Amino acid sequence: MIIAALSTKHAKATAIAEPLAQVGFSVVEVVTETDALGTFTGTVPRRHSPIATARLKAFLAAGHPGASWLLGSEGTMTNFGFSSTLDHEVIVAVQVGRPSVTVVGRGSAVLPVGLSWRLRGTASMDDLAERAAFADLGRHLLCVVRPHDGVVHSDVATLTELAAAIDELAMPGHDLIVQTDFRAHRCPSRHVALATAAEDLAHRLSTRCPSCAELGFGEDGTAGNRPCRSCAAPTGTPSHRVARCPWCDHVARELLSDDAVDSGACGWCNP
Ligand SMILES: [Zn+2]
Ligand SMILES: [Zn+2]
Incomplete structure (x- = not known):
């Protein structure tokens, strides 16, 4: 087996390992601090393109013993309406010692969630229930973000917890944003697009170029x-x-x- 070190903070290997194992790659998760490259809450803006970001993440796994490839991934969410979000995932593979070339797998899926609600002050339980109808609570989680100082209350699983989180973070004169938690280990439906991207990558990493015979065609x-x-x-x-x-x-x-x-x-x- 070829060892591929996957840089992640959010346990993405469950979705990625299987398709790559079928073409001879053993994916080893390397826990890295990827938040500096951007977060879904917007508290750390993403400064680079999704592929450049995934590439930088891959390099964070450099030095993992035995690894001959480095992997990094990045998801981009496009909200189109209250209860659907297009999830586009890229997984990049960089061969150790040959950093100039990137092999990219891509996958997309529509997620059945997409709450992004800006509010000021507190809200009634009826208001919360109406908004949470688009959050698929039970299967997905919410987070409450206070944009002006970057404070985040995550792992909100019920309406009662949502009300408590809003009470805790509300500050006069400042907005809060209630949104779906898209981190991979908290968002099971992201695994569909991640697995599709992993299949695409696996296909490339098992296909040789007819001209130069390298993998990644x-x-x-x-x-x-x-x-x-x-x-x-x-x-x-x-x-x-x-x-x-x-x-x-x-x-x-x-x-x-x-x-x-x-x-x-x-x-x-x-x-
Ligand atoms: Zn014509
Ligand atoms: Zn070639």
Whole structure:
């Protein structure tokens, strides 16, 4: 087995280890202090892109005995409405001694939670119950954040605990934010996207580049433009799937289809 050291503060190995084990990687969790690179509560802003952040996390696991790869991951939550959040996870792998190349696995899932509620002062139990309907309490947890000084009360599991946390943190003239706790060890539904990203990474780490034979060859978007059926102009519908090597930049294009597409997808016929 190849040892891959996963840098995490929040027990992510449960979601990541299985797909990688199937391709010969033994994931060892290395507990690191990743909060300095950004927190979901916003008390520490994330200063880099998700991939750059995950890469910095991976390097925190450097020096782990026997490890030949370092892993780091980063989730990005996009709230689109009261009770759904798009969770996009990236897991990066960096080979020890060859830090210039990053192999990236990606996965997404919609989470059935998404509470982010800014309030001032305290709130009635009815108010709390109405908001908490979007929090999936019981399976998910909440945290209460006081943004101006970064104080966080986490692990809020019930309405009574929520009321107590708001009472404790409320300060005249300052807002509080009540939000879903998205930390991986507190948010079971994040494990879906993490596992998908781990499967994508496992596929790459078991695929050799046809040109340089390094591991990490994999899908990298689409290319080409299928023609419009009525005017033959190129449309935005892609004709090829692209795979790329992160080591030598070798690109392979695989034809999806070059059939003409409906004029509804054409910028000329249907601007
Ligand atoms: Zn290559
Ligand atoms: Zn057209």
